[in-house]
Every structure is written in C-alpha cells, then in structure tokens.
Amino acid sequence: MHKPLLKYCGIRSEADLEIVAESAADFIGFIFANSKRRVEPGKVREWLKIVDASSKKLVAVFVNPSQAELHDVLSVLPIDVIQFHGNERIEDIMRVKEKFSGTIWKALHHHPETIDEMNDYKDVVDGYVIDSRMKNQWGGTGISFDWNAVPNYLEIATTYEKVCFIAGGVNEQNIDRLLTLKPHGIDLSSGIEMNDKKSKKKIKLIEERMLQHVNLS
Numbered sequence: 001m002h003k004p005l006l007k008y009c010g011i012r013s014e015a016d017l018e019i020v021a022e023s024a025a026d027f028i029g030f031i032f033a034n035s036k037r038r039v040e041p042g043k044v045r046e047w048l049k050i051v052d053a054s055s056k057k058l059v060a061v062f063v064n065p066s067q068a069e070l071h072d073v074l075s076v077l078p079i080d081v082i083q084f085h086g087n088e089r090i091e092d093i094m095r096v097k098e099k100f101s102g103t104i105w106k107a108l109h110h111h112p113e114t115i116d117e118m119n120d121y122k123d124v125v126d127g128y129v130i131d132s133r134m135k136n137q138w139g140g141t142g143i144s145f146d147w148n149a150v151p152n153y154l155e156i157a158t159t160y161e162k163v164c165f166i167a168g169g170v171n172e173q174n175i176d177r178l179l180t181l182k183p184h185g186i187d188l189s190s191g192i193e194m195n196d197k198k199s200k201k202k203i204k205l206i207e208e209r210m211l212q213h214v215n216l217s
C-alpha cells in the first residue's frame with residue numbers, strides 16, 4: 001500500500017513549525033481564518049526564515065476570504081496549495097484561479113449532499129478535504145464523522161481524478177481504522193496537539209501507525 005499523503009495543519013508557532021518540519025508530513029497547513037489557530041502571514045514568513053521546511057508543501061487555509069485577505073497571504077508566502085474551508089462559491093474560486101497557479105482544494109463538510117457538492121466543484125478544484133460538519137465551527141473541531149462514507153468519497157474523487165483527504169478528529173487512537181479505508185490523504189490538526197501545541201509524541205505515534213500499516217499491506 002502507498003503511504004497516504006499526510007497533512008499536518010494549524011501550525012501556530014515557530015516551535016510547532018520545527019516539529020512538523022522534521023516530521024513525515026507532505027503538507028503543512030496554516031490557518032488564515034477566524035480560529036484559535038489563526039496566524040499572521042508576516043509571522044509565518046519569519047518562522048520560515050529560521051526553520052527549514054523546504055521539503056514540505058505549504059497549505060494556506062481560508063474561510064470565505066476577501067481578495068485582500070488572499071493577497072495579504074499570497075504576496076508574502078510561497079503557498080503551494082489553497083484550501084477553501086468555508087462556503088466559497090464556484091465563481092469565487094474561479095476568480096482566484098486567474099491569479100494563483102498552484103493547487104486548490106475545497107473542504108466539504110460531511111452531510112447528505114456532500115457527494116453533490118463534490119460534483120459541483122469538480123471543474124475548479126484539484127482535490128477535496130472532507131471534514132466533519134459542526135455547528136458554529138468551520139474546521140479544527142477534533143470530531144470525526146461517520147467514516148462508513150469514506151469509500152464513497154474516495155471513489156467519487158477518483159472518478160473525477162482528484163485527491164481526497166479525510167479530516168476531522170483523526171488521532172493516534174482511530175487512525176488504524178481510517179488507514180484500512182485507504183484514503184488518498186489524511187489531514188490532522190487537533191489530533192497532533194497537546195495543550196494547544198503540536199506534540200512530537202503524538203506525531204511519532206501517528207507515523208508509527210502509518211508505517212506499520214504500509215508495511216503490513
């Protein structure tokens with residue numbers, strides 16, 4: 001089995017960045033939306049001068065951003081992927097694509113119409129992040145959704161030739177089950193935190209589980 005793509009999200013300090021820069025993550029994510037994990041682009045730029053994260057792709061997570069908010073981030077940071085985690089319209093994303101030549105992912109919240117939404121966005125995105133749907137919180141909830149739906153999401157994404165990450169409450173205790181479903185990618189934030197900081201210990205446990213799975217299958 002191929003190792004699923006791994007994304008660690010919600011880096012909020014230089015210390016967090018050091019930890020994930022040394023990890024097996026393929027992608028590291030920064031939150032530029034209203035959240036306890038929100039970071040300022042200028043600060044991230046300073047951290048990136050100190051910490052070598054050049055082996056990782058950088059993901060900027062936005063929730064319904066204005067053009068100015070996008071510009072503030074994209075003009076300062078070498079972003080590889082934009083992750084739209086709100087209810088951005090297709091025309092909003094098309095507008096961004098006119099200027100941004102990198103990868104675009106759309107986060108969709110698990111609910112009965114998610115499959116229809118995957119279809120709606122398929123012509124403007126390169127991939128999906130499927131996350132839990134919670135009242136009053138766009139993401140970073142630490143809550144997982146019913147993973148019985150994951151095979152269906154993966155199948156649809158594969159048909160559309162898109163990558164599909166599974167997010168929401170993934171942690172060292174439940175990642176074994178998720179790995180059996182062979183997701184294209186796994187996206188974690190709360191599950192690699194302890195006292196609001198990224199935890200080397202939790203990351204080590206996650207990566208041991210992943211390695212064991214890849215070796216066994």
Ligand SMILES: O=C(O)c1ccccc1N[C@@H]1O[C@H](COP(=O)(O)O)[C@@H](O)[C@H]1O
Binds near residue numbers: 170
């Ligand atoms: O992490 C946040 O604070 C956040 C805020 C607003 C939108 C998205 C956010 N994070 C995304 O949520 C999932 C991770 O969730 P979890 O903490 O592991 O349950 C991931 O896609 C993040 O990019």
